[in-house]
Amino acid sequence: MAGLTLAALLAQRGHAITVYEADRLGGKLRRIEVGGLSVDTGPSLFTFPGVWHRVLARLKESSDPLDLRPLPGGLGIHHTPFGPVPLPVRPGHALHADWLRVCEAAAPVAPHLETLLTTPPRFTSPAFLRASAALARATGPHPTAEGWIRARRVHPALAHALRTHALNAGLPPADAPALYALLPALIAGHVCRPAGGMGVLLDSLHGFCTARGVQFRGGVGQVDAASGSLTLDGGEVARHDLLVSAIDPARLAALRGLPMHSPLPRRTVxxxxxxxxxxxxxxxxxxxxxxxxxxxxxxxxxxxxxxxxxxxxxxxxxxxxxxxxxxxxATARPxxxxxxxxxxxxxxxxxxxxxxxxxxxxxxxxxxDPSHYAQGGHPGGAIYGLGHPVWRGGPLHPQPYCLSPRLWQVGTGVHPGGGIPAILGGALIVDQLLAQS
Ligand SMILES: Cc1cc2nc3c(=O)[nH]c(=O)nc-3n(C[C@H](O)[C@H](O)[C@H](O)COP(=O)(O)OP(=O)(O)OC[C@H]3O[C@@H](n4cnc5c(N)ncnc54)[C@H](O)[C@@H]3O)c2cc1C
Incomplete structure (x- = not known):
């Protein structure tokens, strides 16, 4: 998804783009057949549709092929040991007052989230600084999701339900940045899905690429960043002015012949x-x-x-x-x-x-299973790659987009706690930085 999004954006600027894909287009989002039914794998919940609209705007697409529909029941029913909790909590529910307090604490971040998702995290950028300051004020002295939830002093059932959303960072609440504890309050009312299923997102990105002349080829076995050359699985060498990796950073390092360790305790789930x-x-x-x-x-x-x-x-x-x-x-275990x-x-x-x-x-x-995700994605099958320290998590992602003058990177592994909005936002960021560079 990250690779296709950036390919479409760069092709829109008039560059000649080739996408190299080792398996099937879509990566974790793909269509499989189960009992005669077509099933979309990977992401089920589409959040922050505003980021998608920014992608459409930059591609100068006037209509939205996704036809996003709100998902009935929002984030769903959370079956906690203290009782079921629907999020959002509707008026009249015993937990409504506690839920409102959580929403009030998170509200100041709402106008800034799209900025955090789509703006290069540079301390020279006033928009990024304003958004980061709003986030810092809302999270206060609590760097982790667990700390922020405890400080709210809400009913244990609601606290337990909020904790589950730390896993959007791929990490348990004691390891995830506080932002992920705010997420339920910020997204519960806006969770959606394309009317035709998530596969329509893949079709749309693929369609945007082909309409802009993007070429598609097989997988890559070696990467030489200095010369901009790729050795394909069949042995053929392809040369390009610029390479952008949309795979895991550890996997890319291996393709470059560099060592890169991916320690188990730091992997996301x-x-x-x-x-x-x-x-x-x-x-x-x-x-x-x-x-x-x-x-x-x-x-x-x-x-x-x-x-x-x-x-x-x-x-x-x-x-x-x-x-x-x-x-x-994330142990790649079958x-x-x-x-x-x-x-x-x-x-x-x-x-x-x-x-x-x-x-x-x-x-x-x-x-x-994890062995499947390890094959196509990150070491151990970690869905969001490595889990970084809280100060580097989520939108505060001082990641090296540019690894060397001819080698850049996008994708989940570059935006910890990825998911669709971070992948689309990351592609917008790299497109902008490449245009400036
Ligand atoms: C079960 C599940 C549920 C999820 N639910 C949600 C959700 O509800 N909402 C949400 O927003 N996100 C969700 N996610 C996360 C989201 O699906 C991923 O973050 C996203 O799909 C990752 O996209 P990507 O492009 O970064 O990476 P990938 O999808 O991993 O794509 C990487 C691509 O690189 C290719 N590749 C690897 N090596 C090579 C090579 N050597 N040469 C060429 N190509 C190569 C792979 O074949 C693959 O196609 C979920 C993920 C999973 C697994």
Whole structure:
């Protein structure tokens, strides 16, 4: 997604662009077939549509092919050990007053988030400085999501629900930047999805590229930044004026023949994604979230590369399609549906949702596990690459976009806590910096 977005933006400026893709276009977002149904893998929730609109504006596209629709139920029902919590919390709910306090504390950041996502993080930029100052004021002396949530002194059920969203950074709340604790309040009312499914995002980016003459070729085996040359998997050498990597920084280093270590305790989480097809619509809300019962035990297990006793599960239901996403450590471990841990976690999900035997009644199931994500993405299958210290997380990402005069980089690994808005925003940033350079 990052590579396609930047390819379209650079082609729009009149450059001749070639995209090299080792597997299938889309990376983590791709279409697979499950029981005769087309299923989109990877991202399910589209947030910060304003960033997408900025991409469209820079491409001078006058219509939006995504037809984004609000997702019923917002961020969904969070089945905490202290009771279910819908986010957003509606008026009349016992937790509404606490939720309003969280929203008030987060509100000053709302006008600045798009700036943080799309502006090069330079202390010479007044817009970046204003946005960072607003964020610093809202997070106060609490650098982590856990610290910020504790300081709100809200009901334990709401606090537990808020903690789950630290995982948008790919990290448990004690390791994630405080911004991620504010996110539920900032996005709960604006979560959406393209009417035709997430695959339409991939189709649109691909279409923008082909309309601008972008060429597509196979994967890359070696990168020589000094000469701008790429050795393709077949042995052919291709030369370019400029190279932009949209792969993990450690993987790129290996392609350049440089050592780059990716230590396990610093990796963001991986996952087991279970995609199930049914012959009838599944009677579940669009999104259900089942948090770990104990975040400290969850964090300790992830850092040790062990399977958490009970993990964070996200359940997305869309007619006859169901996705259950289980959080797992980034150890590139194969975790099939028969694995005892996977079976126990899926049984827990069914029990909490009061749907015993749900997955057994599916007409077909496909599973993508950490070994799959490791193959195409980051070491260990870490979905968002390395987890950086809190002061470098989220939008405060003093990342080296430019590695050498002829080698730049974009993508999830460059924007920790990536996700669609950070990937699109990162492509806008690199496009702007390249235009200036
Ligand atoms: C289960 C799951 C759920 C998610 N849910 C959400 C969500 O709800 N909302 C959200 O915003 N985000 C979500 N995300 C995150 C989001 O999907 C990713 O951050 C995003 O797809 C990453 O895009 P990318 O372009 O940076 O990287 P990737 O998708 O990993 O793309 C990298 C590409 O590089 C290619 N490649 C690798 N090596 C080579 C090589 N040597 N030569 C050529 N090509 C190579 C790969 O084949 C791949 O196509 C989710 C992710 C997962 C896995």
């Amino acid at each position: 991986s996952g087991v994604a279970v995609y199930a097809a049914f012959t009838h619509p599944v009677a579940l809300p669009a999104t259900s979230i089942i948090p770990p019962s104990n975040f400290a035990a969850f964090r300790a297990a992830l850092r040790a590369g062990a399977l958490p006793p009970d993990t964070l599960a996200l359940v997305h239901a869309d007619g006859p399609r169901l996705a259950v996403l289980l959080t797992a450590p 975790l099939t549906p028969e694995h005892p841990w996977v079976r126990a976690q899926l049984a827990r999900v069914e029990q909490v949702l009061n749907m015993p035997g749900l997955l057994a009644s599916a007409s077909a199931i496909r599973v993508l």
